[in-house]
Amino acid sequence: MIQLPPPCLNIEQVDRITVLGVVVNSRMTATDHVAELLRSCTKLLYALRVLRSHGLPQQSLKDVFRATIESKIQYAAPAWSGLCTA
Numbered sequence: 001m002i003q004l005p006p007p008c009l010n011i012e013q014v015d016r017i018t019v020l021g022v023v024v025n026s027r028m029t030a031t032d033h034v035a036e037l038l039r040s041c042t043k044l045l046y047a048l049r050v051l052r053s054h055g056l057p058q059q060s061l062k063d064v065f066r067a068t069i070e071s072k073i074q075y076a077a078p079a080w081s082g083l084c085t086a
Contacts, residue, residue: 022076037072044068 016025016032023033048069052061 020076022079041069041072044072 014026016023018024018036023036025032048061048064051064056064
């Protein structure tokens with residue numbers, strides 16, 4: 001006979017959750033997602049500046065930008081863009 005675990009009575013309620021890289025908050029707005037996206041892209045821009053200072057060619061910098069920052073911005077954009085007010 002299979003024994004089931006006891007029911008969990010300590011379920012934590014959260015205001016936001018990240019699902020497949022998209023931050024969904026309890027108000028169903030895109031503000032938390034955009035804030036997280038800006039934090040992430042700021043770090044990536046710093047990395048691009050370091051690469052530029054080390055002499056990476058302009059075209060290679062563009063390729064790295066498209067592969068990192070642009071792809072992050074465009075990922076799931078159709079899903080959360082409907083939640084934007086501006």
